[in-house]
Amino acid sequence: MTGGVTDRERWARAALTRVVEPGDEHGGRWLRELGAVELLRRLTAAPYEAEALAGASQRRVEGLRLRAARAQPERDLAAVAAVGGRFVVPGDPEWPGQLDDLGDGRPVGLWVRGRPDLRRWALRSVAVVGARACTPYGAHMAATLASGLAERGWVVVSGAAFGVDGAAHRGALAAEGATVAVLANGVDVAYPRGHAELIGRIAEQGLVIGELPPGAHPTPSRFILRNRVIAALTRGTVVVEAEYRSGSLVTARAAQRLGRFTMGVPGPATSGLSAGVHELLRGEAELVTDAAEVAELVGDIGDLAPARRGPVLPRDLLDPAGARVLEALPPRGRAATASTVARDAGTTVDEALGRLYELHALGFVERHGEGWQLTAGAIRRPNARRGGA
Incomplete structure (x- = not known):
């Protein structure tokens, strides 16, 4: 037992990460009502207990039962331990309580690589996200924001994707600061492959986390659902370049729904890559141009950005x-x-x-x-x- 979590509970939740897709609120409701151990028992019992999963079709239940039959939590727990990781679940001292704001959509558990304490890091964290096919301006702004935040003691959270995400992680690492990569796949899988070295550095100097068990690969829907974790984990989300249809906007809107700060970095009015950011700024998002302005919004009282004015003549x-x-x-x-x-x-x-x-x-x-x-x-x-x- 670790904290208030029994080994059976952790084992059952590890198995359920292979059964329930991230963000599945039906699965989250069953988990809340039945508990992890009982839910797994009912999914693996023979014959099937029809009353167990109200609201699910027979076809869907059979699909979940097939997944549950193939789950091998002992192997997954050993695999994450082999890469220096662990499996963190609700009730653990390291569990970030702000993820509970997701309600039944909160993660079943989080697979974690890296030495720092996730809960403590999440308490002072900011997400920096944006376009994969970003411009040099977008990459520069992401890296500059991240390094400035890291120098101020903030943890920079992003998704390890190409473009803005990668620039943000590199900016934080360059400042010898803290950064967390939230993956849409297993934490032992380097995706995208071109970021294998970067993800390795983050695991050594920071944290790599994900909802999916070791060896799991990403899908388009898992990328979108991963963004809700980034939004919930952090005190605010900064979007640097995003088109009208962008996963980064999904993160920002999730942050708004959760009552987190939502910020955007403006770009040229003629740039399609900034059109989505500008749409956010026309709504409830705050315009920011540097790390000091971000820290003023998400920080404590007195953490003010310097006054902006022209030269004094x-x-x-x-x-x-x-x-x-x-x-x-x-x-x-x-x-x-x-x-x-x-x-x-x-x-x-x-x-x-x-x-x-x-x-x-x-x-x-x-x-x-x-x-x-x-x-x-x-x-x-x-x-x-x-x-x-």
């Missing part, structure tokens, strides 16, 4: 009276008398003269006989086009 520091006098001077080198400046500034001649001498000392104006004019430095603006005011 010397003339911005003038008091209101001095600014009015400066603005009353004509542009482009033309001079004006103190009385003209006083009239246009709405003040007295004496007040205008006093301010003009202050502005002269600060290098904003120069005197030419009885006239005053702006210096070249006061006329120029940062990055102004040639010939502009």
Whole structure:
């Protein structure tokens, strides 16, 4: 027994990961009502106990019974142990409680590779997901966001796919930070094969997790259902590039339903790969451009992003009276008398003269006989086009 979980319970749940598909709410209801041990017993008993699985057709039950007959939990538990892994189930100290928000759709259990404690890591985690066929901009933003989050002590969670997912994992690893890969297959199967080395690095430095038992291969539906785990496990989901039809949007919408933060990184308005993100941003998602803005949303009180503003010019520091006098001077080198400046500034001649001498000392104006004019430095603006005011 580990924690409050008996060996029989763990054994039965390991078997059921070969019987019940991820996200199957009917299976989750049976599991909740009967318990793992009893559900497995009824699926393997002969003859079939018809009252056991209310709401399931005979055809479906027979399919589940065939799967249950082939399940070999001892072999699967030994296989995950052989790659340095374990099987974590509800009731274990390591079980992330936020997955319970999925209700009957929560995982039967999680197969885990890696040394860190999954529950602790999940408490301070953010998902970074997006397009597989991402642009260089998307890969750069994913890696930069992930490395910035990792440097701030956040765990970066993604799906180990090509494109944005891979860039996010690499960004976190490059910062020597924490990252979790949630797979749609067995944790001992490197998929996609082109990411075998990356998944191996994640298993060494972070965590690789999945609902499916060792040796299991992905299917299109398993990819989609995997996304609900990413959404539930983390405090928020950031989408970096996604078309209108994208699995990343499935993750984001699952996060919204679960009450998690949903964020999007904007891209060019003309890019189809950003169209889905922009649609999210038109709804309830928050626009983010860097790790500081993500941390401000999902973090604790006081974890604020720096204020964003343009450059502060010397003339911005003038008091209101001095600014009015400066603005009353004509542009482009033309001079004006103190009385003209006083009239246009709405003040007295004496007040205008006093301010003009202050502005002269600060290098904003120069005197030419009885006239005053702006210096070249006061006329120029940062990055102004040639010939502009």
